[in-house]
Amino acid sequence: MKKSILLSCVLAVALVGTLFSLPKVVVNNKGKEVDKEKGQSAAATSAAPAESSSKSHDGAALTPDQQKVVDQLRSGFNQAGDKDKVAVGVKLSDEFAKLQKFDSAAFYAEKVALLSPAVENIMRAGDRYYEAYGFAVDEQKAKNLGSKTREYYQKAIDQNPGLLTAKANMAMTYVNTENPMQGILMLREVIDADPTNELALFNLGILSMRSNQYSKAADRFRQILTNNPANTKAKFYLGLSLVELGDKEQASKVLSEVKKEEKDPVIQQAIGELEGRLGN
DSSP, X not given: OOHXXXXXXXXXXXXXXXXXXXXXXXXXXXXXXXXXXXXXXXXXXXXSOOOBOSBOTTSOBOOHHHHHHHHHHHHHHHHOOHHHHHHHHHHHHHHHHHXXXXXXXXXXXXXXXXXXXXXXXHHHHHHHHHHHHHTOOSHHHHHHHHHHHHHHHHHHHHHOTTOHHHHHHHHHTTTTSSOHHHHHHHHHHHHHHOTTOHXXXXXXXXXXXXXXXXXXXXXXXXXXXXXXXXXXXXHHHHHHHHHHHTOHHHHHHHHHHHHXXXXXXHHHHHHHHHHHHHTO
């Protein structure tokens, strides 16, 4: 399988902001560092990220209007009393997330969680660290962000064991650790609790692809589509799995459907590459 195709798939998932965002470190440890932190190289990044600079993860500087909004929110957060700090911190974290500055979004989400450890604030911190983890290419940075992700998701699960999304996301941070099976077992726990859980099925499908078990991967994506035929991401990965299995007829059919339904240009580009392999 071409690395360019798989990387395109990963980027496509991340860029559209889908529920099933896949950390690049799961499948590909090469690429451009994203959302670097102020005054630090990725290798020197600590477990808790510092606030990022005016560069977003794709290297583009914030516009003057975007910078103005960020500066106003940051100033409001620094000046707010304890009563108002949480609300302003949430807005600041959300703004950084919208701008795809994931390290800074996690930085302020953690501050909010420390100020007010309600489960929704702890989950937000976990989610934001998971997003930052997903864009961390440097191995040490990914390790640190994965650890922070697990820390906050575990705190949320301790408060509410039924948070299956936290379990499914946390599982993916174990993949490149010394104990990857722990992640697999967590995903299976989610499936045991909810056999139709799309996120857990999707992650298991991705992990099956990672280990070249494309038949198992296809089964997982088909399970998702049985309950949600509109999930174009699952359909895309089903098509990709079928290409790898050599089922050209079915792969062509599935990818043709995705081509009509999915508007994201990166996925469209990846489909073009796959169709080239199929001789279409």
